[in-house]
Amino acid sequence: MVIMSMHQESPRLAGDVHEEQHESRLVPGPRIAPAPLTQRRWAPVVLGVTGLVTLAVIWEAGVRAEVLPPADIPRPLEVASALGGLLGENDFWTALGQTFIGAGTGLAIATAVALVAGVAMGASEVLRRAFRPTVEFLRPVPGLTLIPLAILLWGPSTGSTIFLVAFGCTWPLLVQTMAGVSSADQVGLMAARSYGLGVFARIRWVIIPSALPYVMTGLRICASIALIVAIGGELIVGTPGVGSMIRQAQQALKLDDMYALVLASGVLGIATTLGFERAERFVLRWRSYGEEGSQ
Amino acid sequence: MRLSRSQVLLLVEILTSVVVVAGVWLYTEQNSSFAVARMPDVLQAFEEAWLFERVTSDVLPTMQRLVIGFGIAVLAGVPLGLALGSSPLLRLLTQPAMTLIRSIPAVAMIPPLVILLGVGNGMKIFLVVIVCIWPIVLNTSDGVRQFDSTMRATAQVYGLTRLERLRFVLIPGVQPRVFAGLRTSLALALILVIASEYLAGTDGVGYFVAQAQQSYDVATMWAGILLLGAIGYLLNAVILLFQRRALHWHASEHTEA
Numbered sequence: 001m002v003i004m005s006m007h008q009e010s011p012r013l014a015g016d017v018h019e020e021q022h023e024s025r026l027v028p029g030p031r032i033a034p035a036p037l038t039q040r041r042w043a044p045v046v047l048g049v050t051g052l053v054t055l056a057v058i059w060e061a062g063v064r065a066e067v068l069p070p071a072d073i074p075r076p077l078e079v080a081s082a083l084g085g086l087l088g089e090n091d092f093w094t095a096l097g098q099t100f101i102g103a104g105t106g107l108a109i110a111t112a113v114a115l116v117a118g119v120a121m122g123a124s125e126v127l128r129r130a131f132r133p134t135v136e137f138l139r140p141v142p143g144l145t146l147i148p149l150a151i152l153l154w155g156p157s158t159g160s161t162i163f164l165v166a167f168g169c170t171w172p173l174l175v176q177t178m179a180g181v182s183s184a185d186q187v188g189l190m191a192a193r194s195y196g197l198g199v200f201a202r203i204r205w206v207i208i209p210s211a212l213p214y215v216m217t218g219l220r221i222c223a224s225i226a227l228i229v230a231i232g233g234e235l236i237v238g239t240p241g242v243g244s245m246i247r248q249a250q251q252a253l254k255l256d257d258m259y260a261l262v263l264a265s266g267v268l269g270i271a272t273t274l275g276f277e278r279a280e281r282f283v284l285r286w287r288s289y290g291e292e293g294s295q
Numbered sequence: 296m297r298l299s300r301s302q303v304l305l306l307v308e309i310l311t312s313v314v315v316v317a318g319v320w321l322y323t324e325q326n327s328s329f330a331v332a333r334m335p336d337v338l339q340a341f342e343e344a345w346l347f348e349r350v351t352s353d354v355l356p357t358m359q360r361l362v363i364g365f366g367i368a369v370l371a372g373v374p375l376g377l378a379l380g381s382s383p384l385l386r387l388l389t390q391p392a393m394t395l396i397r398s399i400p401a402v403a404m405i406p407p408l409v410i411l412l413g414v415g416n417g418m419k420i421f422l423v424v425i426v427c428i429w430p431i432v433l434n435t436s437d438g439v440r441q442f443d444s445t446m447r448a449t450a451q452v453y454g455l456t457r458l459e460r461l462r463f464v465l466i467p468g469v470q471p472r473v474f475a476g477l478r479t480s481l482a483l484a485l486i487l488v489i490a491s492e493y494l495a496g497t498d499g500v501g502y503f504v505a506q507a508q509q510s511y512d513v514a515t516m517w518a519g520i521l522l523l524g525a526i527g528y529l530l531n532a533v534i535l536l537f538q539r540r541a542l543h544w545h546a547s548e549h550t551e552a
Contacts, residue, residue: 038383047387055392072411129304130311140527142486144402147493148508148516152330228486232402236493243403250406258410262403269398 074256082256083263092245096268099241102158103230106165107222113166114173115215119203121174122181122211135174143168143229147236156238161230168229169222173215180214181207213287216280223276227269242268332514341518349503354522357488357499360416364423365484372428372480373473376435377465386436393429401426401483402490414495423487427480434476438469471545474538481530489523500526 037043056076062068063075074082086092121128121135143164150160184207192202234243242265249258298306320334327333332340345354379386404422412418442465450464492501504519 036383038387044387044390047384048391051388051390051392052395054388069411125304126307129308131315132308133312134315137524137528140482140531141524142482142489142527144486144490144493145504145520145523145527148504149330149520151508152511152513152516228400228402231400232486232490235402235405236490246403246406250410255410258406262399262407263395265403266395266399269400270394273398 072255074259078256079259079263083260086257086260086264092264095240095242095245098158098239099161099227099230099234099243099268102161102234102239102241103165103226105158106162106230107169107219107226109162109166110169110173110222110226111219114170114177114218118174118177119181119207119211122178122184123207128178128182135171139171139175143225144232144236147233150233151237156240156244158239160237161233161239161241164233165226165229168225172225173218173222176214176218176221177211180211183214184210213284216283220273220276220280223272224269227265227272231265329511330513332517336514337517337521340512340514341521344503344515344518345522353498353500353503356416357492357501358526360419360423360499361484361488364420364488365427365481367420367424368427368431368480368484369477371424372431372476373435375428376432376473376476377439377461377469379432380436380439380442380469393432397429397433401487405491405494409495414497418495419488419491422491423484426487427484430479430483431473431476434472434479435469438472439465441472442468467544471542474534474542478531478534478538481534482527485523485527485530 038047059068059073059076063070063073117131121131146164146167147160150163154160154163188206188210189202192206197205230241231243231246233239234241235247236243238244238247242261246258246261246265249255249261323331323334323337327336379389401422404425408418408422412421446464446468447460450460455463488499489501492499493505496502496505500519500523504516504523507513507515507519
């Protein structure tokens with residue numbers, strides 16, 4: 001009884017349920033009450049869809065009752081059909097590609113810089129200390145502050161996006177890499193050295209395995225930063241891409257399209273995060289379950 | 296006299312920074328162009344603009360938007376996170392909808408909000424709230440979910456009432472996570488205020504920088520960028536300080552050093 005009342009208070013861990021069901025199959029005994037609604041296998045999907053539908057219904061009702069201004073907010077179905085229309089348009093896919101190329105190239109440059117600098121600074125205390133003030137000063141500078149500079153240097157071309165993304169992503173990734181490299185097991189490093197492993201072998205077998213989880217976490221964080229900065233840059237600078245499409249739709253007062261594009265950029269955000277999460281799990285599949293990459 | 300290792304490192308730190316600044320100085324001196332201003336000019340423009348002529352007309356509005364928006368996000372986000380963290384039903388219901396809204400790149404929200412709320416303060420503050428609330432909600436809710444169940448049970452066994460458990464066990468327990476969320480949110484808040492001022496501003500530091508750029512006043516533009524960098528740096532420092540004071544009892548604050 002005590003256990004039951006506690007369960008009502010506190011969410012159980014997912015693992016508990018499986019154990020219990022497992023036991024109840026093997027050991028005949030008193031019937032255990034069925035798992036609560038929220039722990040059924042279908043619960044996340046059904047409840048999640050319910051939540052989304054509820055949101056859409058509230059939206060629709062709000063517009064109909066004119067709680068939300070009908071002139072400014074199209075109905076959910078109108079937005080959905082606009083989204084469907086966009087998916088059939090070449091312009092949309094071109095813009096998507098441009099956003100991806102801008103964000104991807106910027107992220108690639110940031111990764112190259114951050115990995116080299118991060119490994120060097122993580123491995124050598126002198127280097128780390130030498131550039132610490134510079135990094136600490138540049139790190140909190142929001143990438144978008146450099147928009148005016150990007151406009152002057154590149155104007156509304158993909159160069160602007162790449163520059164802004166590269167600047168915005170370098171610092172978080174550099175700090176992650178540095179933390180990862182300096183977290184390398186010192187005893188392991190010394191052991192590797194006594195066994196006569198050269199510098200490259202030590203990097204390959206000791207430093208990379210300990211730094212990789214940090215780097216992957218950093219990459220995941222930076223991927224969403226890259227997307228924000230890319231779309232923000234496009235929106236403000238006018239570089240071709242999803243961001244400037246949103247801006248154009250707003251200026252032409254094509255509100256259905258505008259909301260559809262904003263939703264589409266949300267889906268793009270989810271896809272990016274999921275993609276990098278999967279890549280992270282794949283790259284780190286050799287690690288034992290339950291270890292967490294550090295922030 | 297021989298220097299100790301830590302003294303040498305400190306010296307290295309100072310010397311390199313001086314070299315970096317000097318390098319930038321020399322570079323801008325020789326390569327000043329339509330995008331690069333000479334450092335003395337930037338400093339002069341900085342002094343003209345920010346000490347203290349435009350503080351009330353531009354810095355104050357920017358900080359006001361940031362602080363009000365961030366404050367509302369905290370006041371709404373923490374209770375919402377506590378609720379989501381303690382109710383699996385609520386969490387499952389809201390998860391996909393929340394993920395979708397949260398995944399919209401923050402700046403993309405500006406055009407719809409301009410249409411809905413115009414270009415005034417309301418739009419900028421609402422933008423900050425609607426974006427900054429998610430890191431706080433998620434971190435708080437994760438903190439509640441991962442909260443040590445033994446501790447929870449112990450508090451219950453010792454007969455603490457619901458309110459006491461919330462006050463003395465749960466809230467201190469999730470504080471480290473809440474602070475992680477606050478830091479992410481504050482950095483976002485600054486980005487959003489600046490972006491909204493660039494895009495739809497009539498005053499504020501972002502607007503000031505955009506104006507300088509449009510009139511090709513490079514030194515003033517750099518002065519503005521410098522100020523924005525300094526604001527970002529200071530905000531981060533303030534929240535770290537605050538975190539250290541609020542969490543002085545927590546183990547992570549002692550191991551980090």
